[in-house]
Amino acid sequence: MRTGIGFDTHRFSPGIPLFLGGINIPFDFGLLGYSDGDVLIHSVIDSILGACSLGDIGDYFPSSDSDFENISSLILLEKTNEIIKKSSWDIVNIDATIVAEKPRLKKFVGEMENSLSIILKISLDQINIKSTSTDGLGMIGKGEGISVLSIATVQK
Template sequence: MAKIRIGQGIDFHQLTEGRAFWLGGVAVPHHKGALGHSDADVLLHAICDAMLGALGLGDIGVHFPDTDNAYKNIDSKILLERCAALIAGKGYQVVNVDSTLCLQAPKIKPYVPQMQEVIARILHITTADVSIKATTTEKLGFVGREEGVVALASVLLEQQD
């Protein structure tokens, strides 16, 4: 019987004018984008943290610190690829991803299939194994004021033979 591990991840980024808004590896048209050392893709960062956490490998900041210029403006798809390689090196593979984006705007439903494709391709799973949901905060808090965005992710890993 294969060994399974579950991990959870969360990421927050401030929204600001003049930045591209990357979510799930897809550029989403919006007048604001997430501020960060990398491309600030909260969804991919939360998935990375969930994968790393499932195996007790720390978090994204341990492996890709924002104090290292090698990661300045890096495409978060590369970070997800590297996290997938790290867990593969430990003998594990992602079974599925369940995630939630918390943002007031923009509506992301039209972009979800493309995000699922990007994530599934990188993790070598099917799009049916990548769940992406979204919710607003009903205009409450920093998310409701469109000052920031939050992503949560849970990942199931299975040990490979």
């Protein structure tokens, strides 16, 4: 059994949708990114790949590759699951903390967990997502973006 950590941060940008865990969250700003900016999925991908000692998200889905421009991060997560399955890894558990001053995300957590469960083909009791704020401190506290810290446990 092995564990990996993922972390990602994206800045808010007006005029684009906000996706977290594949769910379109109603908000005035989205997250700027080469794909759809889904910071939760990006962090989870890194934690899964790290646990399997298979590199990081940029190794498989580089921003220099136009195939990944504006792509749904759900597709990237699905491809990541295929990559780890080829190496005989299974996900035991995913735990993630979304750090955002706004929007308030607690009411969307169940939908996010369900979305990840479907794509990763694991049960809901293997996924836990939480949200917190920084109480006004730093770039997150100023409402400039969102960060996510995640941990994945895998086994062969």
